[in-house]
Amino acid sequence: MTDGANILEVKGLNKYFGPTHANVDIDFTIKRGEIKGLIGENGSGKSTLISQIAGIYRYDSGSMTLNGEPYAPHSPKDANREKIAMVMQELGVVGTLPAGVNVFLGRTQQFTKAGFVNLKEVYAAAEKIFTQWDLPMPPLHQLAEGMMVETRKMIELARALSIDPDLLLLDEITQSLSMNNRDRLYGLIGKLKGMGRSVLVITHDVDELIEITDTITVLRDGAVVGEADSRRTTADEIKRMMVGRSMSGEYYREDQAPDYREKVMLTVRDMAVPGEIEDVSFELHEGEILGFCGLSDSGIHSVGKAVYGLSRLSSGSVRMEYADKDVKTAEQALATGAAYVPKDRDSEALMIHASVLDNICLPSVEELEGKVMYLAPGKLRALTNEMVEKFSVRTTGVHQTMDALSGGNKQKINLGRWLAKDLKLLILDCPTRGVDVGVKAYIYSLMKEAKKNGIATLLISDELTEVLGMADRLMVMKDGRITKVIRRDENFTEQSVIGAMI
Amino acid sequence: MLVVAVIVCIFLAFHLISGGTFLQMDNLAIVISHTVYPTFMAWGLCFLFACGYTDMSIGGVVVLGSFATGVLGNMYGYPGAVLGGLAVGLILVFINFLIFAFSGIPSWIAGISLAMIYEAIAVAVKLNPTLKPLIETDMNQNIRLFGSFPWSLILLFIGLFIVYLIYNRTTIGLNIRAIGGNQQVSKALGISLIRTLLFVGLITGILIGVAAFIQESYAGQTTVKTGLTSMYMIFQPLAIVLLAQILQRWINIIIAVPICAFIIYSVFTLLTTMGVPSGTLQEASLCVFLIVFGIIGRFGYKGVVK
Numbered sequence: 001m002t003d004g005a006n007i008l009e010v011k012g013l014n015k016y017f018g019p020t021h022a023n024v025d026i027d028f029t030i031k032r033g034e035i036k037g038l039i040g041e042n043g044s045g046k047s048t049l050i051s052q053i054a055g056i057y058r059y060d061s062g063s064m065t066l067n068g069e070p071y072a073p074h075s076p077k078d079a080n081r082e083k084i085a086m087v088m089q090e091l092g093v094v095g096t097l098p099a100g101v102n103v104f105l106g107r108t109q110q111f112t113k114a115g116f117v118n119l120k121e122v123y124a125a126a127e128k129i130f131t132q133w134d135l136p137m138p139p140l141h142q143l144a145e146g147m148m149v150e151t152r153k154m155i156e157l158a159r160a161l162s163i164d165p166d167l168l169l170l171d172e173i174t175q176s177l178s179m180n181n182r183d184r185l186y187g188l189i190g191k192l193k194g195m196g197r198s199v200l201v202i203t204h205d206v207d208e209l210i211e212i213t214d215t216i217t218v219l220r221d222g223a224v225v226g227e228a229d230s231r232r233t234t235a236d237e238i239k240r241m242m243v244g245r246s247m248s249g250e251y252y253r254e255d256q257a258p259d260y261r262e263k264v265m266l267t268v269r270d271m272a273v274p275g276e277i278e279d280v281s282f283e284l285h286e287g288e289i290l291g292f293c294g295l296s297d298s299g300i301h302s303v304g305k306a307v308y309g310l311s312r313l314s315s316g317s318v319r320m321e322y323a324d325k326d327v328k329t330a331e332q333a334l335a336t337g338a339a340y341v342p343k344d345r346d347s348e349a350l351m352i353h354a355s356v357l358d359n360i361c362l363p364s365v366e367e368l369e370g371k372v373m374y375l376a377p378g379k380l381r382a383l384t385n386e387m388v389e390k391f392s393v394r395t396t397g398v399h400q401t402m403d404a405l406s407g408g409n410k411q412k413i414n415l416g417r418w419l420a421k422d423l424k425l426l427i428l429d430c431p432t433r434g435v436d437v438g439v440k441a442y443i444y445s446l447m448k449e450a451k452k453n454g455i456a457t458l459l460i461s462d463e464l465t466e467v468l469g470m471a472d473r474l475m476v477m478k479d480g481r482i483t484k485v486i487r488r489d490e491n492f493t494e495q496s497v498i499g500a501m502i
Numbered sequence: 503m504l505v506v507a508v509i510v511c512i513f514l515a516f517h518l519i520s521g522g523t524f525l526q527m528d529n530l531a532i533v534i535s536h537t538v539y540p541t542f543m544a545w546g547l548c549f550l551f552a553c554g555y556t557d558m559s560i561g562g563v564v565v566l567g568s569f570a571t572g573v574l575g576n577m578y579g580y581p582g583a584v585l586g587g588l589a590v591g592l593i594l595v596f597i598n599f600l601i602f603a604f605s606g607i608p609s610w611i612a613g614i615s616l617a618m619i620y621e622a623i624a625v626a627v628k629l630n631p632t633l634k635p636l637i638e639t640d641m642n643q644n645i646r647l648f649g650s651f652p653w654s655l656i657l658l659f660i661g662l663f664i665v666y667l668i669y670n671r672t673t674i675g676l677n678i679r680a681i682g683g684n685q686q687v688s689k690a691l692g693i694s695l696i697r698t699l700l701f702v703g704l705i706t707g708i709l710i711g712v713a714a715f716i717q718e719s720y721a722g723q724t725t726v727k728t729g730l731t732s733m734y735m736i737f738q739p740l741a742i743v744l745l746a747q748i749l750q751r752w753i754n755i756i757i758a759v760p761i762c763a764f765i766i767y768s769v770f771t772l773l774t775t776m777g778v779p780s781g782t783l784q785e786a787s788l789c790v791f792l793i794v795f796g797i798i799g800r801f802g803y804k805g806v807v808k
Contacts (some may be wrong), residue, residue: 056690077692092690096552096683097676105680106691108673116671145683 007032007167007198008053008071013062015048022048024223026062030167033196035189037209037230040219041242041436042408043394046202047089049219050169053200054086055079077106085160086169089202089407089434093152095145099138100126103159129158133188136181136296149176149344150296150462157185168192168199172407174208175433176343178296178462179501186212204436205463206235218242239437251441252469253448257489260288260472264321265456266425268307271316276302277480280316284425284456289447291471292460295501299480300460301343304429307458308340309333322424322456338425339363339418343433343460349414350402357384357398360417367421383420391416392442408439419446426450429460444470464494476500505752509761516768520775524768531651533771537763538654539716543739544746544759545665546595546709551743552669553702554682555602558613560710561727561735562620563594567714568724569627572641575718583645584715591711592704594620599703603696617732624726640722649719658760661712666756674701737785741766741792748795 006029013026023045030036038046051057053064055073064071066082073079076086093102101119103126104111111121123140130137135158138151147155153176160168174182189199189212203209209216210230218226218241226241266284271277277299284290292300305311307318309329318327323336330340342348350359361368361380368379384398391412395405402410415431428447432440447470450457461467467474476484476497484500486492517524543560550557567590575583598616602609627633647653669675677698680688689695718724727735745766746758753761769791773784 075692076690080692088690092684092687094680094683094687096679101676105676106688106693108676112673116667117673117676119671 005032006030006065007034007067009065010049010053011063011065013049013052013059013064015045015052015057016060017048022222023052023059024221026224028217028224030198030200032166032198033193034215035193035199035201035213037213037216038200038202038219039204039206039209039216039238039242041438042406044219044242044436045222046219047171048222050086050171050200050202053079053167054084054169056086080107080163083163083166084169085163085165085167087153087156087160087171087173089171089173093144093147093155095143097144098123098141099144099147099151099155100140102144102155103129103162105159107162125162126158129162130154133158133161133191134184135161135188136184148296148301150178150181153177154181157188161188166197168197170199171202172204172434174201174203174205175430175462178294178298179464179498180295182208182462204432204434204440206238206437210235210238220244242436243438251437251444252465255488256492258288258472258487260451261286261454266307266458267317267319267321269317269319271303271306271318272314273302273306273311274314276311277306277477280306280480280482282475282482282485284458286322286456287451287454288472289451289457289459289470291467291474292458292477293462293464293467293474293497293501294477297479298477298501300477301429302480303477304340304342304427304458304460307333308338308427310340320425333425334363336425337421337423338427339421339423340427341415341418341429341431343430345407345410345414345433350410352403353401355399355401356388356393356395356405356413357381359402359413360384360387360398360420363417364421387413387416387420407434408436411435411443412439415443415446419450423450423455425456425458427458427460430462431459432461432463432466464497468492468494468497478502505749509765512765513768516772520772523775524772529771533764533767534658535649535651535654535720536767536770537760538658539713539720540739540742540767541658541760541763542661542709542713542716543736544742544763545661545756546706546713547736547739547743548669548746548755548759549678549702549706549709552682553678553699554685555599555609555699555702556613557595557598557602557616557706558610558733558736559598559616559620560595560706561732562617562624563591563598563707563710564714564717564735565624565724565727565732566594566620566627567591567711568718568721569624569637571715571718572639572723573633573636575645576636576639576642579642580645583641583718587715587718588708588711591709591714592707595707595710596700596703599699599706602703603699614730614733617730621726621728621730621732624732625728628726638723641718643722646719646722648716649721654716654720657712657716661709662756662760665709666754668705669756670754674698674705678702738766741788744792745795 008030010026010028013023015023026049040046052059055076055078094105100123104122108117111118126140135154138147138155144152144155153173174185177185192199201213213230216228216230216238217224218238220242263286264283265286269281271280280303292303294300306313309327309332320327320336325336327333346352357380361383369375381398388395393409393412432443447457459467459471472488474486475482478501486496523529567587570586570590571583574586601612628637648657677693680693681695681698742759742762745762746755749758766788769788770784773787778784
């Protein structure tokens with residue numbers, strides 16, 4: 001098989017989930033050595049399509065051919081045998097097993113002699129994969145449960161690469177990665193292309209998709225609505241195909257100067273968390289969006305956790321000036337009117353198997369409870385319906401479980417439920433991770449509204465354009481310390497930030 | 503090394519508190535003989551907990567397994583005793599896991615129902631005029647070697663070696679821990695939930711069967727438990743596993759189990775020598791010991807596996 005020949009051909013593919021027609025007559029090809037992008041709004045059927053290629057779901061009608069042969073995988077193992085590997089959108093590691101074992105989980109037979117697995121060989125092989133593909137090496141003997149989202153994503157990536165795939169499927173992986181690891185991933189994709197391998201990438205970052213792919217397929221409402229050559233198309237054209245109309249207005253703030261009040265809302269002094277951050281000090285003002293950015297090991301995500309009282313400080317203090325209180329625990333932070341939206345939405349923020357109603361109402365139970373702590377169902381439903389309508393959440397009803405919602409809708413609930421409260425301080429860690437352009441724009445509009453209402457926002461992000469687009473001031477971190485503070489009216493450019501990051 | 507040093511210090515303290523009797527060979531032999539049976543049960547619980555399930559009926563299984571060990575042992579000698587315990591343990595726990603895997607009923611609820619059924623079977627056996635005298639006859643002293651020191655210790659080491667390898671060094675061991683850690687991911691990686699659960703049933707069944715054999719070898723006869731009192735038999739193995747989970751930071755859990763069993767039975771021995779009456783008061787003391795140990799063990803947890 002030579003470069004340019006189809007490796008995978010999908011014809012008339014349909015997939016139903018009950019009454020939902022998730023994929024509608026999909027026709028789609030990937031050539032050998034091609035980097036193909038797949039894009040669409042949340043709920044457009046991208047993950048469903050890629051999951052069928054990976055053998056997670058079976059298609060209801062249509063056909064797939066792989067290298068000219070019929071292809072109908074019954075399981076991811078079948079797909080692996082055909083040299084197709086996938087890194088899933090949601091986190092996919094087993095926390096109770098070491099990182100090294102996770103790389104070969106389900107395939108440890110190859111290290112088995114006389115019925116026993118040689119763990120030394122497993123760890124050595126895992127190490128080899130990380131080295132071979134230039135991935136950041138996690139502590140291979142350590143359990144995966146305590147690791148950062150990004151590290152766990154890298155373990156998943158190593159697992160996919162360990163089958164030496166002819167076709168690699170990446171489902172919204174880049175939004176879990178910081179800038180340096182994104183660059184690594186782009187390098188890896190280029191390397192695979194150079195080896196004549198194919199990659200199918202799903203991402204909501206249109207500019208990124210245009211930059212790293214050869215061709216782009218756009219899905220809307222489960223069907224293919226357009227194909228584009230990445231060298232000839234524009235971001236606006238892709239967005240128009242995605243939403244079916246032109247996207248007007250700016251995503252980010254248009255003003256070029258900091259715009260916040262003098263009143264200090266939060267004072268952080270010499271904050272340190274062993275092994276994560278050191279000597280972190282800053283002030284956050286009323287109506288200010290204070291951005292934090294840095295490379296993967298810079299400690300930006302630890303700042304959010306520490307300010308909200310989720311990490312034990314070895315030194316320093318966090319003071320909520322608006323409440324005149326020092327805060328050491330999340331309970332204290334919440335009581336003062338602070339909220340935290342973590343990066344790992346499914347594991348740390350949402351009760352994924354509970355209903356939309358439970359998730360929306362949980363932060364507001366104190367406001368909702370009546371006499372003798374009774375929660376009237378009517379009140380709960382009213383708040384939930386109000387939130388669902390206000391934030392345009394696509395759901396079949398307030399009792400639908402969260403795991404059935406798309407990433408964008410989950411994030412609308414995750415963020416919206418806090419904005420229903422009388423907040424003073426909002427800590428956002430990668431708030432637009434895994435959401436499409438439409439939801440992204442909506443989240444930015446919510447942030448602007450919160451800013452207008454005087455809410456102080458701590459915006460931690462792996463996306464430089466996001467913090468540059470939204471922050472009044474930017475804290476650049478490296479190796480757990482703040483290395484540079486840039487105001488919006490100073491040298492507020494990618495170059496100056498990157499210079500301080502690396 | 504630090505863990506070993508701490509454990510040695512604990513035992514030296516016990517020795518001092520007991521007035522110099524604790525570390526005497528006779529006393530140690532008694533403590534070790536006591537620990538072998540709950541150690542096998544605790545290993546069984548390790549497999550159960552690792553895959554995210556629990557089984558409240560294993561006390562009832564041990565009672566029936568002990569009956570089979572005693573009766574068949576008296577009839578056919580060692581082959582009867584060993585196979586009797588193993589067969590009952592294996593069959594009943596395997597049935598339990600068939601129910602857990604296919605019924606969808608939460609395992610702890612199904613386990614309680616099964617415990618009642620096994621207790622009822624034990625009562626029925628005991629009331630049967632033909633079986634009653636067989637059950638009430640002590641197991642022949644000639645075939646009770648593994649209930650006494652040093653044979654019980656040899657059995658413990660053989661068990662430790664095999665269980666360690668299965669839990670840590672086999673694909674099925676890793677798969678069991680994987681489905682307990684994240685069922686969705688495990689399925690996506692091609693690990694069969696049903697097949698793995700049935701393997702847990704087999705492995706746990708064998709361990710419970712061995713526990714029944716040792717229990718009968720040690721005690722000679724087993725009494726019928728009713729009113730869910732068979733569930734009480736899980737308490738000490740459960741305490742062992744809880745303590746072993748705390749020590750897991752430093753020692754592999756399978757190795758930690760016999761160490762913890764020894765520590766717990768040492769505490770009981772110490773309390774007895776101090777004049778604390780056996781029963782509720784001793785077990786309450788054990789709970790306090792566990793809680794204090796648990797609190798200390800959580801300091802600085804980083805998730806490193808041994």
